[in-house]
Amino acid sequence: MVDSNHKGEVVFENVTRAVQTKKTETIILDHCSFVIESGKLTVLIGPSGCGKTTIINLIAGYEKPDRGKVLIDGKPVAGPDRERLVVFQETALFPWLTCYDNVMFGPLATKVMTREEAHEQTVNLLEKVGLRDFLYKYPMQLSGGMMRRAELARALINRPTVMLMDEPFRGLDAMTRELMQEYYLRLVEESHGTHLFVTSEIEEAIFLADRLIIMTNKPSRVKHTLDIDLPRPRIASVLRSKRYIELKSLTLEILHEEAVKASRASGKADIAIESGLRT
Amino acid sequence: MKNQTNTIPEKINESDFVFERPSFLSKIFTLKMVLNTASVLSLFVIWGLLVNFGIYRFVLIPGPAEVLEWGIEWMGSKGFWMDASLSTLRVLGGFTFACLIAIPTGLMIGWNKIFSDLTFPTLEILRPIPGIAYIPIAILFFPWEEASVAFICFVGAFFPILLNTITGVRLIDRDYFRAAQCLGSRPRHIFWHIVVPGALPSISTGAALGMGIAWMASVAGEMISGKWGLGYRIWEAYTLIRYPLIVDGMIVIGLLGLGSSTLIRFITLRLIPWRKAITESLDESITK
Numbered sequence: 001m002v003d004s005n006h007k008g009e010v011v012f013e014n015v016t017r018a019v020q021t022k023k024t025e026t027i028i029l030d031h032c033s034f035v036i037e038s039g040k041l042t043v044l045i046g047p048s049g050c051g052k053t054t055i056i057n058l059i060a061g062y063e064k065p066d067r068g069k070v071l072i073d074g075k076p077v078a079g080p081d082r083e084r085l086v087v088f089q090e091t092a093l094f095p096w097l098t099c100y101d102n103v104m105f106g107p108l109a110t111k112v113m114t115r116e117e118a119h120e121q122t123v124n125l126l127e128k129v130g131l132r133d134f135l136y137k138y139p140m141q142l143s144g145g146m147m148r149r150a151e152l153a154r155a156l157i158n159r160p161t162v163m164l165m166d167e168p169f170r171g172l173d174a175m176t177r178e179l180m181q182e183y184y185l186r187l188v189e190e191s192h193g194t195h196l197f198v199t200s201e202i203e204e205a206i207f208l209a210d211r212l213i214i215m216t217n218k219p220s221r222v223k224h225t226l227d228i229d230l231p232r233p234r235i236a237s238v239l240r241s242k243r244y245i246e247l248k249s250l251t252l253e254i255l256h257e258e259a260v261k262a263s264r265a266s267g268k269a270d271i272a273i274e275s276g277l278r279t
Numbered sequence: 280m281k282n283q284t285n286t287i288p289e290k291i292n293e294s295d296f297v298f299e300r301p302s303f304l305s306k307i308f309t310l311k312m313v314l315n316t317a318s319v320l321s322l323f324v325i326w327g328l329l330v331n332f333g334i335y336r337f338v339l340i341p342g343p344a345e346v347l348e349w350g351i352e353w354m355g356s357k358g359f360w361m362d363a364s365l366s367t368l369r370v371l372g373g374f375t376f377a378c379l380i381a382i383p384t385g386l387m388i389g390w391n392k393i394f395s396d397l398t399f400p401t402l403e404i405l406r407p408i409p410g411i412a413y414i415p416i417a418i419l420f421f422p423w424e425e426a427s428v429a430f431i432c433f434v435g436a437f438f439p440i441l442l443n444t445i446t447g448v449r450l451i452d453r454d455y456f457r458a459a460q461c462l463g464s465r466p467r468h469i470f471w472h473i474v475v476p477g478a479l480p481s482i483s484t485g486a487a488l489g490m491g492i493a494w495m496a497s498v499a500g501e502m503i504s505g506k507w508g509l510g511y512r513i514w515e516a517y518t519l520i521r522y523p524l525i526v527d528g529m530i531v532i533g534l535l536g537l538g539s540s541t542l543i544r545f546i547t548l549r550l551i552p553w554r555k556a557i558t559e560s561l562d563e564s565i566t567k
Contacts, residue, residue, distance in 0.1 A: 062457055082463030092454040096476035096553050105472070110463035138553040158462060 389448025443485025
């Protein structure tokens with residue numbers, strides 16, 4: 001417990017990241033600085049296209065910052081590592097492995113536990129996420145919600161120091177989504193690792209978060225951080241509490257400002273394209 | 280809530296649960312089987328009509344009855360089995376070698392940039408050269424006739440398998456590699472657990488294609504450098520003016536080709552059990 005409180009702290013120091021296409025250079029992150037505290041569930045929220053996935057990729061080590069530093073417990077990120085686990089937007093369960101084998105993949109690749117231990121934990125975890133009867137089904141045979149749950153199990157069995165969730169529940173219907181949030185919270189409240197959850201849904205963000213980081217429109221910076229002091233364990237009734245509604249309207253206000261800016265920026269782009277076509 | 284209970288019948292009859300078992304006849308005479316048989320039959324009917332009425336130069340072509348007569352006689356002889364088995368062995372030999380070399384090479388080219396830059400341009404130069412063009416070189420090079428025909432088959436099968444393997448690897452979703460990396464997979468582990476299974480569906484397509492081309496190549500190879508074999512028999516039948524035998528040889532090649540691609544499909548379905556889940560869901564969207 002003491003250990004987990006001191007591990008998995010993610011620090012962004014003046015991180016700039018730009019994407020170059022043939023002619024233009026788009027700055028996605030501009031001197032972006034923030035801290036993701038260890039052992040907490042931080043939710044990153046911002047207008048779509050504000051570089052949330054880029055932040056995930058930088059922490060995971062799939063991309064490198066152009067300027068500035070991304071530090072994990074004081075050390076710069078060197079590349080992908082099993083300490084930092086990503087759950088992707090689209091399902092990334094391996095279609096050639098059954099549900100069971102997908103969850104076993106991590107433990108067997110790293111050999112941190114014996115096959116028997118891995119087996120026990122796999123069955124255990126899959127039972128917890130309600131997939132006991134689907135152990136030997138292939139991902140294609142599962143529903144969207146089941147796939148996400150299997151993916152949660154596949155990630156959590158490795159006990160990563162930092163868990164990165166890139167809009168994992170996007171595209172699920174409202175009912176399944178709610179259910180997934182509850183499954184996820186239950187697993188998080190047991191795991192005590194550092195969690196970063198990226199989303200563009202305000203309700204989801206406030207319901208899940210210990211801390212909320214609100215991003216500005218591209219080029220992104222941190223606009224605001226909010227501590228969500230709703231009690232844990234979180235249950236659905238939280239959504240009706242007075243504090244929740246306060247926090248929601250506050251967040252909405254901040255985000256609204258950004259959304260207006262974003263639509264103005266894209267409006268300008270439209271005009272630019274039109275005039276470009278005319279000449 | 281009360282409305283719902285009203286819709287449920289009060290008494291459930293046993294007869295509601297009787298499922299009709301499909302009879303033996305209805306199993307055989309499915310629409311699919313009828314259509315498939317009609318397809319094959321129509322080929323023979325059209326051929327028979329064209330020959331019978333002597334349309335254009337079809338008078339010169341032997342008709343189905345003649346071909347059947349010669350075919351039965353040929354199949355009763357020892358020579359037929361010699362021809363069929365030798366051709367099959369040559370094709371399978373060339374095909375197996377092609378798989379053994381093309382699949383590992385393709386996996387490496389698809390996965391490793393340096394290996395790809397090192398080998399791919401050379402292979403691209405060799406690729407357009409048809410198998411038949413290798414015949415003289417094969418005769419010169421191989422001390423054994425069987426080897427030279429098998430080599431022609433090998434050349435034919437090699438490139439479809441290679442190219443499909445490469446595409447198979449390159450089409451693997453980037454997220455699978457990323458997911459494997461953060462699950463703690465090292466390059467060698469990624470190769471065996473992501474690259475190989477990820478490319479398998481495409482490899483099986485390549486293998487089926489390669490098998491077809493190996494049969495095509497075998498005929499050309501045998502016409503020139505064999506003493507036995509279906510391709511040789513076809514050519515011999517032409518020179519000896521035993522025309523119906525030409526068509527018999529063609530039909531046997533067609534059937535053997537069909538057999539070998541069915542075999543490949545059967546094997547790959549075993550190797551790719553998850554594919555069944557995919558094709559089952561695809562079947563639903565095909566218009567019936």
